[in-house]
Each structure stands twice: as structure tokens, then as C-alpha cells.
Amino acid sequence: FRIYLIGEPSSAWNKGAARVFTEWLTINQKIITENEYEIDRIQKAFLSHIRYLHSLHLKSTRSRQAQDAKARRSVVDGRKRGTYNSRARVIKEFAALRKFEQTWNTLGVDGTSSDEEISRGGQRQYIIHNLEWRSQEFTGFCRKLDVLHLSKRKTKVDAYGNITFGRGASPRQRLELGNYTKTKRTPIVGLPINCYDELW
16 A cells, blocks of 8 residues: 655545554554554554654655755856856957946846746747846846857858857857846945936
8 A cells, every 4th residue: 555645644545544554464463452442543653654754755845846946046146147257258358348347347246137048949048037226228238248249259150141159158048028027136236327227
């Protein structure tokens, strides 16, 4: 027989399992019961053990869920850090952009928008979670840095318009879906005033 650990320990199924277990003990003369009270005690002890197993199962499930959530956060943070660093390299490489280095250092990784991975038509795409406090002007500036980063990596365009990129992982396709994907993460203090959204 099987016990049911996912649901309530005292479910009808587990009570039935307790009766089957007790009958098996008595029929096979593993124990000798003299009255119904002793049989009831055995069944209660069996259900008590199921409650213990149920608690272990819940802890194990929560632990796995916590580990999975931590792994997902780590992947998202890694992509965010990669986005920040690629933009920082563009600012350093283009002389006209070097005046923004201090602003970029103040912004830091925490001031960079994260993204959420989805699958469309077998292709992985990434929905941008824009920061609510950032102005459209500053967000537009960040997108231009992304374009410059891609243009530096682009090595060849064939007759069909397909782009081949240089060494390293292929750039991920980041998409914007407007206000739906805005996030209320804590704003970064000390940036130029035009980096902040007026309504915010």
C-alpha cells in the first residue's frame, strides 16, 4: 500500500492505510492486540509517523523551491550585470561618451533594468522590466548604448539581411512592452535630474 504525503496526513486515504497496516501486523502475528483500544493506539501512532513524514516532505519541497528561486534570481542578476558592463564598455570606448562615465558609475548594476526570459516560436526572448523612476530620455540613452554595443560586435550581413556576430555568446533579444513591465525597484540617488521621470 502507499501513503499520501502531499495532502493532509489525516486524510481518508492515510486512515485507510493505517487500518491496513494494523491488520497486517495482527494477521501476521507481529503483535498481539487484546482489545480495540490497542488497535486504535497503533493506528494513531501510524498516523503520527505520517505527519512526521509529511513535515519532512514539506521542508524538502520548500528547500527545492527556494533553491530554484535563488538560481533564477542569480541568472537574472547575471544578465543585468552583463547589460550594465557592456554599456560601460561602450562609454569608455567612444570618446564622445566618456563624459558620462561618472554618471554610469553612480548608476551601478542596481540602476540597470532586468529582463524576464520567455519563449516565442522556439526562440528565447527577454521582456525588459523598465525601472519606474527612470525618465524616457535616460532609458532611450541606454538603448542607444545597446545599439552601439551590437554594432561593434556585428561582423557580417549577408544578402538576406542576416547578421553574424563576432566571438562570444549571441546577443539576446530584449523587448519592451510598455508600462506592463515597469518595476518599482528603489531609485538610485545622485544621478543628474534628467535621469528621473518627471511624474515619479
